Amino acid sequence: MPKKQNKTNSFLFDTYLLTLASNKYGFEFKITDTRSKVVIQKYSVLKDEEIEFNNSPMVLNGSIFNRYRELDETKKFIRKINRAKVGISLYPTIYGYEISVGGNKEIGNMAPMAAMGPISSSGFSPSNSFNNTFYSYSYFEGNKSIYTTGLFNKDFEHIQDSLRPTLFDRISDFKASRRKKPYNETIFKYKSGLMWGEYDSRTNSYKLWQFKNENPAKNHGR
Numbered sequence: 001m002p003k004k005q006n007k008t009n010s011f012l013f014d015t016y017l018l019t020l021a022s023n024k025y026g027f028e029f030k031i032t033d034t035r036s037k038v039v040i041q042k043y044s045v046l047k048d049e050e051i052e053f054n055n056s057p058m059v060l061n062g063s064i065f066n067r068y069r070e071l072d073e074t075k076k077f078i079r080k081i082n083r084a085k086v087g088i089s090l091y092p093t094i095y096g097y098e099i100s101v102g103g104n105k106e107i108g109n110m111a112p113m114a115a116m117g118p119i120s121s122s123g124f125s126p127s128n129s130f131n132n133t134f135y136s137y138s139y140f141e142g143n144k145s146i147y148t149t150g151l152f153n154k155d156f157e158h159i160q161d162s163l164r165p166t167l168f169d170r171i172s173d174f175k176a177s178r179r180k181k182p183y184n185e186t187i188f189k190y191k192s193g194l195m196w197g198e199y200d201s202r203t204n205s206y207k208l209w210q211f212k213n214e215n216p217a218k219n220h221g222r
Helices: 076-079 132-142 167-178
Strands: 007-013 016-023 026-033 039-047 059-060 068-073 085-092 098-108 144-152 185-190 193-199 203-209
Touching: 016 085, 016 098, 026 098, 039 085, 059 076, 068 076, 068 085, 076 098, 167 193, 167 203
Parallel strands: 007 085
Antiparallel strands: 007 016, 016 026, 026 039, 059 068, 059 144, 085 098, 098 144, 185 193, 193 203
């Protein structure tokens, strides 16, 4: 991919560094082992090509007039992410990794302190602290994003399968099913899942709900 006017960002997970570079011609991301400095995998696409390493549509999500829209051409996707802050993130699962690339624009009042669901410059991992997890979820809910997501095994090889809802997705769906908005909510890592809680003024107590990772139908990679 030509290097003219690249926009770049990165995401550190465990001992792996994911880096994304994008310009008007296309985008490329790679995974590097920080210990050996070896590039494990590299994926790239030009604006006139189809993306072959994604398992989701190219999504525009969170705009004021249209909360969700799918883009039908790679060049439209690339044009929009280059107008935003490009980002890349990894979400660990039991069967491997979900890697999302794209861009984001803040539309709420929250500062970009950590990951934005799929798109981020730093992000959620199982070993992150309470604050990182909370800010990750807050940013996930408060931003406009343009992204596409791919599934990868433990060796970062692309695999064909269906995306499953993340824990962040499940928590958002749970909140949407309730009649009232949460008050003084929080979220933190607990064992292999997440705990989400809110203050109940009626009982003057804090209530917590646990969201566990579900075992997949099949396991990929190591």
